Amino acid sequence: MSFNIIGKKIPKKDAPFKVTGQALYIDDVELPGMLYGKILYSKYPHARILHIDTSKAEKLPGVKAVITAKDFPPHFRIGFMKDNPPLKGTKVLSTRDEIAAVCAISPEIAEEALDLIxxxxxxxQGIFDPLVAMREDAPILHEEVGSNILKLPWRLVCGDVEKAKKESAYVVEDTFTTQWVTHCCLATSGCVAYFDVNNNLTMYSNTQIPSLAQNEFLEALTALGLRNRRVRIIQVTIGGGFGSKLDTYPYEYIAILLALKTRKPVKIVFSRDEEFFATSPRQCTITKISQGCDRDGRLTFREVEMILDNGAYTSWGATTPSVMMMPISSLYRVPNVKYTATCVYTNNTYCQAMRGYGNPQATFAIESSLDHLAEESGIDPYDLRIINANEPGEITPQGFRVTTCGLKECIEEVAKRLNWKEKRGRGLKKRGVGIASLIHVGGGARVYKSDGCGTIIKMDDFGKVDVFTGASDIGQGADTVIAQIVAEELGVPVEDVNVIHNDTDICPWDVGVHASRTTFVAGNSALFAAKKIKKKLLEILSKLLEVPPEDVAIKNGIAFSKSDPQKSIPLARALRRIHFTTGGSMLMAEHFYDPQNENLNKEFRGNLSAAYAYGTHGVEVEVDTETGKVKILKYVAAHDVGRAINPLLLEGQIYGGVLQGIGYALSEKMIYDNGYLKNGNFLDYKILTVRDVPPVEIVIIETNEEAGPFGAKGIGEPGLVPTAPAIANAIYDAVGVRIRDLPITPEKVLKALKEKNKG
Amino acid sequence: MKRFDYHVPQSIEEALNLFKSLGDAIYIAGGTDVMVNIKRKKISPKNLISLRNITALKVIEKGKELKIGSCVTHEQLLKDKYIEKYYTALHDAVRKLGSKQIRNVATIGGNICNAAPSADTACPLLVFDTKVLIRNEKGERKIPLHDFFLGPYSVSKDEGEIVTGFEITFLPPYSGSAYIKHSRREAMDLAIVSVATRLTLSPEVDIDFLKREAGEKTYSEFESRLLSYGITVKEARIAMGVVAPRPLRAKEAEDYLCGKRLTDEAIREASEIASSVAKPRDTLRGEAWYRREMVKVLTRRAILLSAKRAFD
Amino acid sequence: MKREIKFKLNGEEVTAEVESHWTLLYFLREVLKLKGTKEGCGYGECGACTVVIDKMAVNSCLFPVMEVNGKDVLTIEGISGPGEALHPLQKAFIEEGAVQCGFCTPGMIMSAYALFEEKKNPDDEDIKEAIEGNLCRCTGYVKIIDAINAAKRGK
Structure with a gap:
């Protein structure tokens, strides 16, 4: 199949605005009369609030409103389990708990007012260890829940693990732990809320879930006594997402209430300090994993028990075990699977979605353990993976229907480019190689009632196309990919397609930018809408050109007869002809696409995604055995993407994912000490700089997924999923020590080397 | 941010007078520490007196001694070929200090006066026996850098006094130096631990022969031979960062090495001594045991590098 | 304390009354409403606020506005020509896919701009040195290096 626009390196549509400084981010929004809100956070991780005195703050000139929990309806809660009051009135459960908020005519005055409260x-007494929180005698943090263990019992059982364990020739068991890491979006969180004269709310927002946020803010308005109002979400240019904006947060409700009280636009934008301690990181996990294989290396079972530190409240992030199940049940063919996960309240920061949504934590355990199993069984880690690689047509124990699957090709390509056979197991010069693979949702993920996205298309008198999509752009390039899909289908230049994606008053519903779903779901939605408008267009053109519709083709904005190319008409002229005539018409079409995937049932089974993405990462490292430092000499990332709609943007997703993954593996960690974040700044929380970038080679495997738009599957998250275990496995190959706790710091490596040399 | 007035004197005298008349004031040079401290509400001065428009403070003088003005930026130092050739440890230090944007404004005087235990220029200046030049109303005084550091973020200087520069003795022939910063990231990072060394060697073998060897062979080959030549250490300096409240000289290790033949064994022993002198703490940036261990490794590596550079 | 300063901003002479405690970033964004320069951290640790002063890249969030007196300041708004005439760096950032969320982009481009002021033909090491103080969370930096190299060739 040959394409005009699909598969081309088309620059990102909004890049010109971004390189000139014209793109408006949340901190750049200014509205007439706007006030600035600031939040007072708790001094302690666990305490009762006996008294709040705001009188001095209220008297400070320039302060327009001061609010506390009393200003919200008493039982109003937000979050996935509705356990989080936007302002805390009686008890605080973490150091990021919001106690009061002010708004003033300047941010400086607002900040000064906070000091006066x-x-x-x-x-x-605080509880900071989930294992302690699980003890029977532990104080209960949420009295209304009655237990520190969340009522979210994750449990997947497929086949008979006990029996398989007994029958396995080789069995390994390990425990792995992962740390808190945070998104570090370069733009901090924020919003501007204001009410019009009819008490309808407009939110300038960074959200990744405009439609769900709209719904949640409507609930809030109802709770505040404003029934039957409208909420309009306008997304500004979003300065990084990575899952951080996949929920609504207390600060947004605080801004709403301040705006309601003052009848003025109220802006809250986080400082970098706040961005570190008051946004929600990736969950830290304790994972006990056991897997086995037979004499030929065929996997027999996988058993995983996981404990997740939920933190003080519950966001959508508490559902990450639903995604962790995916690699646990379906990465490589494994017939018997058991997985349980327990989410535990503590007085730590509460966790949230972050790129990969639980998958990196689970894959770190699975792929590290798999190398252990390879060693135990004496089978080369590469062979073990090839023997068990998933294949197209397979139905996994959890009920995933694998359509396209390029896992084998990914493993083979990576091994080839790493020179695996030559390099592996030599330990020469303290160098080693390691690989790890991934499975991820590549065709949406049905975690909500709908996994859909709507599109409206119109064509104007000049042959230009406006596409109104529910999709959100967080820098990944939804704006461009959707334009390409529509342009390809309609036969118009990609510059002629304008994608509008940031306003719930104009754009249709979408469940949000998450789960690597936008190219697949919003892309399909746009494609089907384009097909509808094209059908109408062809009918009109067939009349104008006086040829049958199937003889009409459009290329570069010109319609012509395929059999007689002399007969042609510019699209713009054709559109004007049918518009400016008695009983004229203009071309419009809409489509709501909801993929054929399934919610997990009560047993946590079901075909979560309409397609699955695969990939393998390989890495060659050199370990400095005197300092414990790990240097990455070469990094290969192979991904089955279905089809590369835009290789330029696709590579960007992989390069970016890989570097985040390397940070996760080697350098990033939020250090909490009894509930207090100790390294909430860019100097001490170490996201990687340009100096830390290793040579990365990208391999794109195209398997042409039938259900995807032009064959595409998702690629937003996979780039960081197998990074940490690939590195850990390479370190083991280089110097024979296995680090089971992320990040793999020089201290840990050196300590392990010393212990190894002792024994 | 707390309000303050900002003054831009054109001469040292004007700056001293301003300080006297204003009372509540502090000096600011590149501002990369002062501005951060103000923003983090660690300090709230009513007046800032800027030193960065005083031309006299911005020069590197290469006379009998090397004199570096306090407001010389790290970028200026980095680009200085003379410093790169003869005071290589200092070049090493500024190369990995902060970022380009920081180096463009941050000054050596600021780095030293801020006196962070991790200050990158501190250890190199210590191994060059640097003296701090300080001006006050009465005139100029000069103290060894080693005595200038009192503790973390604390120096031996009255608030109104101005550090005008650093005086570094000219190094004898066959001197070489190195600074190794051990950090997690390759840029924009603070040292977990750092070591600077300077050796002045007194070779008893044919210098030209050694030089030819250095030129022809790879570094590792030369390094392995270097220790078999029986070169005597005439003078040794070892300074360590982030292992004590202030940048620390490992004098015991220096004394041990002085007069010895430069052998693998001697270097290892000196590194062990340096490590035993270090008194690091557990902090979120690094654990004490690891820092002590790294002093050993980095000292050995820095000595070898210094020795090699002595023949460059 | 109000003070008067005179300096050159994006090629034009500016005389302004400023509060002496302002940073250059505050003055640019909140007073002059030049929103292209971004604040990513406020502590000189991310480079999003990078501007070019007297041909050198500087973190404007730590730069006292009083120090720009008599200097030549260039921001992202000042490097392109009139109309659509983008600077080669801007073009290259677009075409090479160096822009994702874009928040680091203005600072990144200004750092690269300063690099070209210093070196006509920078190599990869020079490029890394120039942008080592500019954090980017989206791109993994690879395409940013590509873009700066492409701009170098296109100049």
Whole structure:
């Protein structure tokens, strides 16, 4: 199949605005009369609030409103389990708990006002370890829940693990732990809320879930006594997402209430300090994993028990085990699977979605353990993976229907480019190689009632196309990919397609930019809408050109007869002809696409995604055995993407994912000490710089997924999923120590080397 | 941010007078520490007196001694070929200090006066026996850098006094130096631990022969031979960062090495001594045991590098 | 304390009354409403606020506005020509896919701009040195290096 626009390196549509400084991010929004909101956070991780005195703050000139929990309806809660009051009135459960907020005519005055609020606390013993929180005698953090263990019992059982374990020739068991890491979007979180004269709310927002946020803010308005109002979400240019904006947060409700009180636009934008301590990181996990294989290396079972530190409240992130199940049940063919996960309340920061949504934590355990199994069984780690690689047509124990699957090709390509056979197991010069693979949802993920996205298309008198999509752009390039898909289908230049994606008043519903779903779901939605408008267009053109519709083709904005190319008409002229005539018409079409995937049932089974993405990463490292430092000499990332709609943007997703993954593996960690974040700045929380970038080679495997738009599957998250285990496996190959706790710091490597040399 | 007034004197005298008349004031040079401290509400001065428009403070003088003005930026130092050739440890230090944007404004005087235990220029200046030049109303005084550091973020200087520069003795022939910063990231990072060394060697073998060897052979080959030549150490300096409240000289290790033949064994022993002198703490940036261990490794590596550079 | 300063901003002479405690970033964004320069951290640790002063890249979030007196300041708004005439760096960032969320982009481009002021023909090492203080969370930097190299060739 040959394409005009699909598969081309088309620059990102909004890049010109971004390179000139014209793109408006949340901090750039200014509205007439706008006020600035600031939030007072708790001094303690666990305490009763005895008294809050805001009187001094209220008297400060320039302060327009001060609010506390009393200003919200008493039982109003937000979050996935509705356990989080936007302002805390009686008890605080973490150091990021919001106690009061002010708005003033300048950010400086608002900040000064915060210093004037006095809060009396009765400090309580905090619980910072999920294992301690699970003990029977542990104090209960949420009295209304009655237990520190969330009522979210994740449990997947496929086949008979006990039996398979007994029958396995080789069995390994390990425990792996992962740390908190945070998104570090370069633009901090924020919003501007304002009410019009009819009490309808407009939110300038960074959200990744405009439609769900609209719904949640409507609920809030109802709770505040404003029934039957409208909420309009306008997304500004979003300065990084990575899952951080996949929920609504207290600061947004605080801005709404301040705006309601003052009848003025209220802006809250986080400082970098706040961005570190008051946004929600990736969950830290404790994972006990056991897997086995027979004499020929065929996997027999996989058993995983996981404990997740939920933190003080519950966001959507508490559902990450639903995605962790995916690699646990379906990465490589494994007939018997058991997985349980327990989410536990603690007085730590509460966790949220982050690129990969649980998959990196699970894959770190699975792929590290798999190398252990390879060693135990004496089978080369490469062979073990090839023997068990998933294949097209397979139905996995969890019920995933694998359509396209390029896992084998990914493993083979990576091994070839790493020179695996030559390099592996030599330990020469303290160098080693390692690989790890991934499975991820590549055709949406049905985690909500709908996994759909709507598109409206119109064509104007000049042959230009406006596409109104529910999709969100967080820098990944939805704006461009959707334009390409529509342009390809309609036969118009990609510059002629304008994608509008940032306003719930104009754009149709979408569940949000997450789960690597936008190219697949929003792309399909746009494609089907384009097909509809094209059908109408061809009918009109067939009349104008006086040829049958099937003889009409459009290329570069010109319609012509395929059999007699002399007969042609520019699209713009054709559109004007049918518009400016008695009983004229203009071309419009819409489509709502909801993929054929399934919600997981009560047993956590079901075909979660309409297609699955695969990939393998390989890495060659050199370990400095005197310092424990790990240097990456070469990195290969192979991904089955279905089809590369835009290789330029696709590579960008992989390069970016890989570097985030390397940070996760080697350098990033939020250090909490009894509930207090100790390294909430870019100097001490170490996201990687340009100096830390290793040579990365990208391999794109195209398997042409039938259900995807022009064959495409998702690629937003996979780039960082197998990074940490690939590196850990390479370190083991180089120097014979296995680090089971992320990040793999020089200290840990050196300590392990010393222990190994002792024994 | 707290309000302050900002003054831009054109001479040292004007700056000293301003300080006297203003009372509540602090000096600011590149501002990369002062501005951060103000923003983080660690300090709230009513007046800032900028030193960066005083031309006299911005020069590197290469006379009998090397004199570096306090407001010389790290970028200026980095680009200085003379410093790169003769005071290589200092070049090493500024190369990995902060970022380009920071180096463009941050000054050596600021780095030293801020006196962070991790200050990158501190260890190199220590191994060059640097003296701090300080001006006050009465005139100029001069103190060894080693005595200038009192503790973390604390120096031996009255608030109104101005550090005008650093005086570095001219190094004898066959001197070489190195600074190794051990950090997690390759840029924009603070040292977990750092070591600077300077050796002045007194070779008893044919210099030209050694030089030819250095030129012809790869570094590792030369390095392996270097220790078999029986070169005597005439003078040794070892300074360590982030292992004590202030940048620290490992004098015991220096004394041990002085007069010894430069052998693998001697270097290892000196590194062990340096490590035993270090008194690091557990902090979120690094654990004490690891820092002590790294002093050993980095000292050995820095000595070898210094020795090699002595023949460059 | 109000003070008067005179300096050159994006090629034009500016005389302005400023508060002496302002940073250059505050003055640019909040007073002059030049929103192209971004604040990513406020502590000189991310480079999003990079501007070029007297041909050198500087973090404007730590730069006292009083220090720009008499200097030549260039921001992202000042490097392109009139109309659609983008600077070669801007074009290259677009074409090479160096822009994702774009928040680091203005600072990144200004750092690269300063590099070209210093070196006509920078190599990869020079490029890395020039942007080592500019954090990017989206791109993994690879395409940013590509873009700066492409701009070098296109100049």
């Amino acid at each position: 006095s809060v009396e606390y009765e400090v309580l």
